[in-house]
Amino acid sequence: MIFKIHPSNLVSALSIALELSTNGLSRHHWRTALIASRIARHIGLDEWQRQILVYAALLHDIGAVSSWTEKRKLNTFRVGEDVYHHAEAGYELLKDSQQFGMLAETVRHHHDNWDGSSPSGLAGDDIPITSRIINLADRLEVLLHDREDIFKQRPNVLSALRELSGHYFDPELVKALHEFARQESFWLDLVNPHYYQNFFRQIDSYGRMVFDIDDVVTIAEIFATIVDRTSSFTGTHSRGVAEVSAFLAKAKGYSQEEIKLVKIAGLFHDLGKLAIPNEILEKPGKLTDQELAIIRQHPYYTYRILEQIDGFSLVAEWAAFHHETIDGAGYPFRVPGTSLRLGSRIVSVADVFVALTENRPYRAALSLQETAKIMRGMVSNGKLDASVVADLFSDIDSARTLAEQISAKSCEAIAGGAG
Ligand SMILES: [Fe+2]
Ligand SMILES: [Fe+2]
Ligand SMILES: [Fe+2]
Incomplete structure (x- = not known):
């Protein structure tokens, strides 16, 4: 038997382990990956970076999951609060991995503010583009509430993100999000649990066609x-x-x-x-x-x-x-x-x-x-x-x-x- 596994199959399954809680699954990582990939597509990010982005998005909070204090904070934190510890911990977990090492820097900076006010001191274009995208996608995902109609939430969520543009988020990315957020289908995909299997099928792999x-x-x-x-x-x-x-x-x-x-x-x-x-x-x-x-x-x-x-x-x-x-x-x-x-x-x-x-x-x-x-x-x-x-x-x-x-x-x- 030759044992081969497709990376997106393995990573999308394991990312569910990052969601486990006593209140059921939230699909935070899946939804963040979907939002991130739409932003990337809209700005024309190259294929290679898009794949790094999706895999990093699927694992981005891996540094938080051993601690429920950290995990709970991530459901409620306000932008600008100190949430850098889990990003650094995620980097440490991934950096030496032959399979995931290339995702480590993206994970490390996924809460870095555009204006340079985060502990890393990075600002603007010095923050990896993949991290900037996950930062924005993550915030959009956290602002969504499962029990409320998605189209009722849309204007408030978009205006909350616009207010933070230039301070916390890359203004070009916020602009891109507002452009494609006109599509109803984007919001319907986000809340449709049956859509994700298609989404994962479309992800090829980031240079590793199979894991042995x-x-x-x-x-x-x-x-x-x-x-x-x-x-x-x-x-x-x-x-x-x-x-x-x-x-x-x-x-x-x-x-x-x-x-x-x-x-x-x-x-x-x-x-x-x-x-x-x-x-x-x-x-x-x-x-x-x-x-x-x-x-x-x-x-x-x-x-x-x-x-x-x-x-x-x-x-x-x-x-x-x-x-x-x-x-x-x-x-x-x-x-x-x-x-x-x-x-x-x-x-x-x-x-x-x-x-x-x-x-x-x-x-x-x-x-x-x-x-x-x-x-x-x-x-x-x-x-x-x-x-x-x-x-x-x-x-x-x-x-x-x-x-x-x-x-x-x-x-x-x-x-x-x-x-
Ligand atoms: Fe056991
Ligand atoms: Fe995070
Ligand atoms: Fe997150």
């Missing part, structure tokens, strides 16, 4: 980082689960490509945790029933995001079924054991192993003996797969090395305040 499996591994690592940063309890949890899953897949004789796919599933398994507020993830005491119900939704979102990626149906199952159990009493799909694939059983065993052997702020890592005892008990109770757990502990030296690596990394993460 190694590209997807490194992109998944970026998302693993933002998921693990949602809580100081989980410094490097996703990477640990990915490593242990790969080890277990190898023990089962998976091919090189399958091992990489299992690793990707491990990196993405908790992606849906971006839907859970930090206060709940970080709560030191006992969770209420309602908080527990919210936490238990996360594999649902992992699945609904990953299943949108062509060729990912197995990876989506392996990743998202990690809280399903052999006795069929797991959550949130309550998959019967007979339908639970080996890949899902592997990620689930890896998840428990890593959780027990990593340091948590409230307890040290458990010893290998204690971990083995708990996990064998979970096999007897119908929770974990017997043969996968047997593989894990059959080679005790490798299991010990894995546990030591996980515990060392989690120590570093806690000491370094990763969270």
